[in-house]
Amino acid sequence: MRIAFYAPLKPPDHPRPSGDRAMARQMIAALRAAGHEVFLASRLRSREAAGDAAAQGRIVSQARQEAAMLAARLLEDPPDLWFTYHVYYKAPDLIGPMICERLSIPYVVAEASHSARRLIGPHAHFARAALDAIARADGVLCLTARDRAGLARIVAPEKLFDLTPFAPLRAGPRREAGRLPRRLLAVGMMRPGDKLHSYRLLARSLAGVRHLPWRLTVVGDGVAARHVRQAFAPYRGRVDFVGALPAGRLARVYRQHDLLVWPAVNEAYGMALIEASARGLPVVAGNEGGVSEVVRHGVNGLLVPPRDPVAFGRVLARVMTQRALYSRLRQRGWGHAGARHGFAAAAARLNSILGRICAS
Template structure:
């Protein structure tokens, strides 16, 4: 495949731009998609405007809509003045009712180029209520896409159920840039548990609560827990784990280089992951040979295969505690899961495979749509 056949791509992440100062799975995935696209052909971050309303604020939605209109005008003027920067394809990452794409569809129509969405979440029930305007914009953007790439089977089902006839839909499994493989000796005595997650109200806090309740059931068993994370619910999280005393250490936010050391030093990542879209932390841990334990749902099941690199449980604290107790008591099972974890991620979730899949899908799409 020669360079002339590769599309010039404009990239946008409305929910969390790649240069956003707060680390998260969304920002990391946006950066990884950008790297995969760079292996596909020339790519440019078209806009760093964050279009996100987390509370259903009509005034904020109006301001963001106006700002997006200004971005559309800026980009069309730019492409008219500098034709060499004109994209032949627009790709947006993570479009849903709280973070619609208010830029890409308009630019794609104006330039007559394909429009692609990676990770589209359809939520038609939000067409009424405080997010109605943003939900309508998200639905319209997803429906207009020439190609929708889904990261989970759950999202694909909704996209295909409500999408227009003939819309191209495909899977793009979550992926990461694999770290160097390390030889693990573990597990320690007592086993070292690790949690890595943002501290936010809602599902994140509910996951922390489930974890604390599960560990309370196992208070008489040997273990220690390190928690890496920060956020607006930090005080609540601290209170949940205060009864465990020095067995639990909260480290706050952690730089990626330091986090790699945490993965290597731990024996098991424990994070329930209630309603996770997929959870990059599970891939990161497994890539370091660290087995993982999570609640079974459509998101966690996207990146964890039960019995291969990790275990999946039911949603009750008793379910989580029962599987955790079995792993704490069986060091050979932990070692076995760790050995298969790295191999599983290499085979199914590596950056090179994702880049090649994007190359194939996007070049095929641009060839089918006239310039």
């Protein structure tokens, strides 16, 4: 099939790395691996985080112009399907539904979420637009059980499909018998809100392992970078900030470290957690959002009660001092990642889902 791809939150060729951009790229790669021709339909970003009515109005106006232009351009050679990645109240799809209506093609959404409480207040207009797009979809791909539960109230059961988050599986973990983890890694954008909260919790958690030999590498950048650095000031000399990294360099960084650590405040599932597991890197993470669907406790990592830095520090100390536990997590984790989050299986599953949607 010829598939028009759109990501209203952030286009897949955006210069700033993020988990959302990484998953969008994986979706495109999986569709192409399944034999489909995929093209980026639009780069229009609909994200409006502040609930600013005037800003939302400008985005709606831009989206209408974009949709009219696209419909005219695609009318002579329409795609077989429109695929939108990530729709929610801050970044609704304001283009896809109009195009699909005009061209009479199937409309598919992957990773959508719905919260009824957002239909009241400053985000109400965009929340309603996201709801309308999701309800209009011929198929909705759910990446977490939490999203599926929310969508089950507004989408017919036969239109909901499960697709586990995925990443390319790399070579298995190096066998280094008896070695304890000393090279810690944290990967996350540095922006206000949940990401900054996660960084601050991690900094507080490190007090629980201050007596152990370790070094932390922090990958990420953003407007809250200064605040993140301030949070880790007590550990000056033990924390390396390397900024945001392209995918190739980040892959090497994963291989150079022993343990991914992330409190995961309000995390949907955490692309970095999947990427780490796919490289045999154990994870210590906060048990929040959809994290438990990526990190299986005792298999590819350990889960910690949400937003509890004392508990996080205790669990971290346990992994860092128990050789058998760390070795077990490394060996089991890579196999778990391959079975549950492997790219090839996801591509086949995605192809099967699209076939069922188009046949219905």
